[in-house]
Each structure stands twice: as C-alpha cells, then as structure tokens.
Amino acid sequence: MSQSIGISNPETKADTPLDLSALRTRCSSCSMHELCLPMGLGEEDMNRLDQIIGRRRKVPRDAVLYRMGDPFTNLYAIRLGHFKTYQINREGDQQITGFHMAGELLGMDAISTDRHHCDAVALEDSEVCEIPFSRLEHLFSDMPTLLRHFHRMMSQEITREQNVMLLLGNMRADQRFAAFLMNLSSRYATRGYSSTSFQLRMGREEIGNYLSLTIESVSRLLNKFKKQGLLKVNNREIEIIDLPRLKAIAAGTEVCA
Amino acid sequence: MSQSIGISNPETKADTPLDLSALRTRCSSCSMHELCLPMGLGEEDMNRLDQIIGRRRKVPRDAVLYRMGDPFTNLYAIRLGHFKTYQINREGDQQITGFHMAGELLGMDAISTDRHHCDAVALEDSEVCEIPFSRLEHLFSDMPTLLRHFHRMMSQEITREQNVMLLLGNMRADQRFAAFLMNLSSRYATRGYSSTSFQLRMGREEIGNYLSLTIESVSRLLNKFKKQGLLKVNNREIEIIDLPRLKAIAAGTEVCA
DNA sequence: CGATGCATTGAGAGAAATCAACCTGAGTGG
DNA sequence: CCACTCAGGTTGATTTCTCTCAATGCATCG
Numbered sequence: 411m412s413q414s415i416g417i418s419n420p421e422t423k424a425d426t427p428l429d430l431s432a433l434r435t436r437c438s439s440c441s442m443h444e445l446c447l448p449m450g451l452g453e454e455d456m457n458r459l460d461q462i463i464g465r466r467r468k469v470p471r472d473a474v475l476y477r478m479g480d481p482f483t484n485l486y487a488i489r490l491g492h493f494k495t496y497q498i499n500r501e502g503d504q505q506i507t508g509f510h511m512a513g514e515l516l517g518m519d520a521i522s523t524d525r526h527h528c529d530a531v532a533l534e535d536s537e538v539c540e541i542p543f544s545r546l547e548h549l550f551s552d553m554p555t556l557l558r559h560f561h562r563m564m565s566q567e568i569t570r571e572q573n574v575m576l577l578l579g580n581m582r583a584d585q586r587f588a589a590f591l592m593n594l595s596s597r598y599a600t601r602g603y604s605s606t607s608f609q610l611r612m613g614r615e616e617i618g619n620y621l622s623l624t625i626e627s628v629s630r631l632l633n634k635f636k637k638q639g640l641l642k643v644n645n646r647e648i649e650i651i652d653l654p655r656l657k658a659i660a661a662g663t664e665v666c667a
Numbered sequence: 668m669s670q671s672i673g674i675s676n677p678e679t680k681a682d683t684p685l686d687l688s689a690l691r692t693r694c695s696s697c698s699m700h701e702l703c704l705p706m707g708l709g710e711e712d713m714n715r716l717d718q719i720i721g722r723r724r725k726v727p728r729d730a731v732l733y734r735m736g737d738p739f740t741n742l743y744a745i746r747l748g749h750f751k752t753y754q755i756n757r758e759g760d761q762q763i764t765g766f767h768m769a770g771e772l773l774g775m776d777a778i779s780t781d782r783h784h785c786d787a788v789a790l791e792d793s794e795v796c797e798i799p800f801s802r803l804e805h806l807f808s809d810m811p812t813l814l815r816h817f818h819r820m821m822s823q824e825i826t827r828e829q830n831v832m833l834l835l836g837n838m839r840a841d842q843r844f845a846a847f848l849m850n851l852s853s854r855y856a857t858r859g860y861s862s863t864s865f866q867l868r869m870g871r872e873e874i875g876n877y878l879s880l881t882i883e884s885v886s887r888l889l890n891k892f893k894k895q896g897l898l899k900v901n902n903r904e905i906e907i908i909d910l911p912r913l914k915a916i917a918a919g920t921e922v923c924a
Numbered sequence: 925c926g927a928t929g930c931a932t933t934g935a936g937a938g939a940a941a942t943c944a945a946c947c948t949g950a951g952t953g954g
Numbered sequence: 955c956c957a958c959t960c961a962g963g964t965t966g967a968t969t970t971c972t973c974t975c976a977a978t979g980c981a982t983c984g
Contacts, residue, residue, distance in 0.1 A: 497833050501919040505836040507829050519829060521822035527829060547815070551808050558804065564821045565778035571828035572764050572776060572784060576754050578835035579762040579879040583972070614931065622836045624973055629932055645931085645981090662758040840940065871963065881941060886964055902949095902963085925984105932979070941971085947964065954957085 435466045435539075445513035445600070446487050447541070449559050458549060459556065464540035469493075475516065475530040475538065482520035484540045488512050491536020492611040495528045496619075506620040508570070509533070509612060511597060515563050533611040578622055581662070586621045587631045588660035591641075595650060606653060610646040692723045692796075702770035702857070703744050704798070706816050715806060716813065721797035726750075732773065732787040732795065739777035741797045745769050748793020749868040752785045753876075763877040765827070766790070766869060768854060772820050790868040835879055838919070843878045844888045845917035848898075852907060863910060867903040891923065 437448040437456050448456050466489060469475055475486060478498065488510060495516065496506040507528055510516060519527045521543070550557040573593075577586050599605035610617070618628045635641050640656050642649040650656060658664035694705040694713050705713050723746060726732055732743060735755065745767060752773065753763040764785055767773060776784045778800070807814040830850075834843050856862035867874070875885045892898050897913050899906040907913060915921035 497829060499833060499837070499919065503837055505833045507832055519822055519825045522819045522826060523822075527826050547811070550814060551811065554804070554808065557807060557814075561821075562779045564818075564825070565776055565780075567825055568776045568821070568828065569779060569784050571825065571832065572754060574832055575764055575828065575835060576756060576762045578832060579876075580756065580760055619836075625931075626933085626974085627972065630972095633932080662756065870961095882963075883942085883965085884940060887940095890964080928981105928983080930979105930981085932977105934977085935975090937972105937974070939971095939973090940969105942969070943967085945964105945966085948962085950959105950961090952957100952959080954955105 436460050437463075440489060442487075442489065442513035442601075447515065447556070447559065447563070450555050451553075452555075455553055455556065458553070462542060462545040462549065464542055466537060466539050469532040469536045469538055471532055471534050471536075473532050475532065476520075476526045477529050478526055480526045482517065482524045482526055482543065484542055485518065485546065486516040486530070486538040487541060488514050488516065489537040489539055492533040493530050493536065494533055494612060494616060494620075495530045497528045504529075504619065505622075506616060508574075509594075509616075509620065512601065515567075518564050518567055533616075583621075583623055583627055584631055584634070584665075585660055585662055586623065587617075587628065587635075588656050590617065590621055591648070591650065592657055592660045595653070606650040608648055610648060613646075693717050694720075697746060699744075699746065699770035699858075704772065704813070704816065704820070707812050708810075709812075712810050712813065715810070719799060719802040719806065721799050723794060723796050726789040726793045726795055728789055728791050728793075730789050732789065733777075733783045734786050735783055737783045739774065739781045739783055739800065741799055742775065742803070743773040743787070743795040744798060745771050745773065746794040746796055749790040750787050750793065751790055751869065751873060751877075752787045754785045761786075761876065762879075763873060764831075766851075766873075766877065769858065772824075775821050775824055790873075840878075840880055840884055841888055841891070841923040842917055842919055843880065844874075844885065844892075845913050845923075847874065847878055848905070848907065849914055849917045852910070863907040865905055867905060870903075895923065 437443050437446075437451075437460050438453070440446070443449065443456070448459055451459065464484065469491070475493065490512055493510045493516060494506050495508050495510065496504045498504045510530075516530050516538070517526065546560075550560070577589055581589060594608065594610075595605045598608050612620075614625045614628045617623075618625045621628070623631075632643050635656070636643050640650070640652045640659075642651060655664060694700050694703070694708075694717050695710070697703070700706065700713070705716055708716065721741065726748070732750065747769055750767045750773060751763050752765050752767065753761045755761045767787075773787050773795070774783065803817075807817070834846055838846060851865065851867075852862045855865050869877075871882045871885045874880075875882045878885070880888075889900050892913075893900050897907070897909045897916075899908060912921060916923050
C-alpha cells in the first residue's frame, strides 16, 4: 500500500540532450502554466520560478505523494494526472477531501502546522513539480504577481471546500452525484477537454466516499441517470447527454424521480 | 433582515481624548494580538500594520458584515464577539459554513474572485477591524513575518474546513454534536476562557444547520448527553461535566447509547 | 480455468427527518 | 396583573432515504 516513490527520471536518458529535457519541463512549456502558479508571470519572473522548483517527478498510480503527519517542505503542482487527498480519523476510516487534476496545487493545508494534514495519492500515473515552500516565500517579496496568484489559489481552495460542505450538508444523494459530475465537467472544460465526455479516474468506492454515499448508492444513481437518458456509462467512461438537466438536478431546481 | 451598519463609533465622545481611544484600539493593546494577524510582529511592524487598518467598527447583533457577491475590499479581524458565515444555494436554503470568534479573520474566501462567497452575520454585538486587502498586500513585500502568519491563517482555514468535511462526511449525529462542543471548548481555551463552561452564541437552528441535523435532533442530543451526565444545559448555557467521555464520543471511540 | 477485484441488483433495517403537538419565557398591551 | 402573542425549544409518532447485508454478474489475470 505505502509504495515509495523512486527518484528515477527516465527523461534523462542517453539520446536526449540534457537541456532539451530541462526545456520540456519548464513552466513556460507546460500546458498548465495559465492555470497553475506561474499564471500571469512575465518571462523573466517565470524563469526565476523555474529555478527554485526542485524537480519534476513521476508519481505512479497508487503511490503516496505525502502522508498525514509528514513534515511540510514542498507544495506540489500537478503537471499531469490525477490525485486524491483524504483524511483518516481515529476509527481508521478515511474521508476523501478532494480529487485534484493538472494545474492544481497540493499541500497548502500543511502551511499552518508545518505538517501535512492529509494523505495525497495518485489515481493514475502522474507527474508533479516539487516547489520548496521556503524558497517560494523568498520569491514573494519581489514578485507581487506571483504572491497575488498564490493567494488566489489558496482562496480558491477555501471556496472549493465550502462547496463540498454545501454538498455534504444540504444535498440529497442524486444532487450530490449530479453536482460531482458537473464539477468534473467544468474543470475538464477549463483545461480544454470535453465537458461532456470523460473518464472517471476514481472507482465507485472513492466517489462514494467523497460524496458520503455507499458504493451501492453510487451504482444505483448512475443507473437511474442512465435510464433517464441523462448520460451514458460504460465502466468509468462517462458521456453526458443532457447537461442542462443534470445541472438542474445538481442545483435542486429539478428533482430526479 | 438586511440591517445596514452605521459608521458610528461611540468611543470618540467628549470626555475621552482622541488619542486614548486610538490607543485602545491598536493591535498592541488588543487582547487578540497573539492569535490574530499581528502575531509575532515586533513593535515597529505592529505599528505599520496598525496604520493601514481602516477602522475598528461595531457590528450589532444580526447585522450583516458582508454579503455574498459583494465586492471584496477588506478582510475583517474579529476583535470582539461572534459571527456566522453561510452560503445560500439556488433553492434558497442556507448552509452555515462556520462560527467565528475573536482573533479570527473573515473574508479570505473572497480573494480568489474579488467577490465574497458567503454572508457574514454577527451572532451578538461585535467589533471588527477592517483590513484593506490591497494595503495589506503592500506590507507583505517587506514584512515577511506578517506574510508568513497570513499564510498560516489561510492554511488554518483550509484545515478547519477539511475537519468540517470529515464531520459532515462520516460522523453520526451524536459524534457531530460532541465534536462541535469539543471544538468550541478548545477554541475558548486558547482564548483564555473556560473550556468546560460557556454560552452558546447561536440558536439550536443554527447549530443544526451547521451540523446538518434538524433542530429536533440537536434538542434530543442535548437531552441525551444531559441524561448521561456528560453536561449540564440551561438554554444556551453549557457546562461540560465529562470532557474526556465527550471527546471519546467525538472521536468515535465511545458510542453513545 | 477458478480466483480476484470491482460493480450491480435486491430485500430488509436503521438513523435521522418530517410532521405535529406542546412547552416555556420574554415581551406586549389591555 | 393577567391574557395574549410569538419565537425558540422540547417531545413523541411516523416516514423516508440511504445504508447494510447478501447474492450475483462481469471483467481481468495468473
């Protein structure tokens, strides 16, 4: 379960010149740089940010990026792939607190205590940029644009969690599930992917855990939505047929008999 | 309902010299300065922070400090009193996202979009310090201690919300309520108040809303805890008798028959 | 091929919601 | 002073949504 992550970076292999590989991993050439930390930075500032980034590392599926209680040294920007974060309570059961995709920042909850407050695990083979927080702090003093965007990202995390609270607090099962799908849909859209056709990177159990539903309930909901012609499902492949109605269900405007 | 807040500051009355009133409202003389934004600042830095703080203003009970959608210009540090923040969904029902007390910062969720994401309402007559965010940002560049603590406070808000997610996600009614009481208890303790005897500043309905329970359930739980000798209740007056057992219930270690 | 992991489907149980009645105390006004 | 209202809180009976338990299906894999 607690698979450790190798330091291997296969990109530095024989036939590729070193600087080319370095180039490929720079912020400026990353497809996420308009969403991620370097958003809005000029070329020079982006280079300075590049220089403090420890390394880009691969995180294989199911590997742990960090664990609750680990000392906090780095933030992680997701370059590629998907992660889940979850907390574990004393009873030993976990609560998934979020699913995260490329362009998002992991680890901000650790700043307050210098220890990570949750586990982060890759849902598929992924890549992250390691951002040493103390070095990032040094940049803040003369890169106000960077600081401002960092604050926006933290604030965004706060509102994201507020929305989950709303979801867990006052939504019925069908609303929750619809809201979950709508959320994925819009996040894929901002990343330039299809908003109506995508693959779930997490299993039913993980969806259920996140939404506080049982795996059975998730299965039943998926089936109900399918029967009502709202979407097509094939294992983890989702195609949304009736986006407006699904939105309406998520909003509570429409009830799903 | 939407009571507007007067600009009145009764402290500038005749027999009190102006600078004395100014002195009384400075960070250095505020009992919360070891919890609040100025934590860890030297005298000089604290003065600089003082200078950008717009005004200290009174917020009467039930008055709205800000409303969802309002443009974001200030953060608010609570000097005195209690607030609730809540979101409203399209169906019109509200979800309380937090109860906030002196020393805490309100409005951080607004940074990401420059609009407030929730309403903030005083639960009792309260006082806040208005902190113009753009002026605060100017201070960051040469007050690293301030910036660092600001980051800690944002991070703290993220972990606070994660804990609520855990609460809403996998706790039973009695656990939620016990966890709620334990949370208040420890927060009063850090503020130098009794951890076992305090007054609830919110009604049963607000507690229920926050914990996603009905008002009836809250009432029954209160009664059950009372019968089991865990606490004494008198309207909003709470006295915790068996703190360890209440903690155990919150943790799920012990079940409350 | 059975084994294993994940997903689906059905029947029954349970925790909390809903509905409804009632209590209590503060405030109001005759 | 007492009757009245009204909001907030309590208590009891019933319902409902989702969970739990159990069986089954359906892929992948050694």
